[in-house]
Amino acid sequence: MAEQSRRLFLALWPEPALAERLHQLAGEAHRECGGRIMRRETLHLTLAFIGAVGEERLPELLTTLGRLRAPRFRMQLDVLGHWAHNHILWLGCTDAPPALPQLAADIRRELAAIGLPVSGPEFVPHMTLLRKAHVPRELPVFEPADWAVAEWVLVESRMTPHGADYQPLATWALD
């Protein structure tokens, strides 16, 4: 029988209170850009997208990533942007703390070492708020959100009729 595969990625997940605030911001942006609002519980910032991984590779993946040590950091989510190529309205930071791209790079390195190279574009930290969003004429003015990042997660993405459903498989604390 064929091995099952899972669609996996690594991400930062905001606490419910922060996610609620960001979801409200998404609602404001939606009034300008339309499109589809990401559900509050699905808001996240992807560190590395792995894609389909055979079930049998999971234990090795968990062990390898679980060994990674990285420091906690804070970031200011202070900028909204729109990408024309994929119609995403996103939230990001103008001045990313170095620990953020470093964590993403460390994860990529560890994945490559076990034969799971991360393909796709260079790491650009962003949180998708809206999909299928129109080009905005004007974006909402908002108070930057301070995010104290203390952990990162391995997540499985499953497609459902209501959009992607994300299931956390493991959570690791930052030091």
Ligand code: 2AM
């Ligand atoms: P997006 O929000 O910019 O679309 C789960 O699908 C997460 O992985 C999303 O945050 C998504 O980013 C990202 N993702 C999906 N497919 C990807 C790919 N091929 N390369 C990089 N990131 C991807």
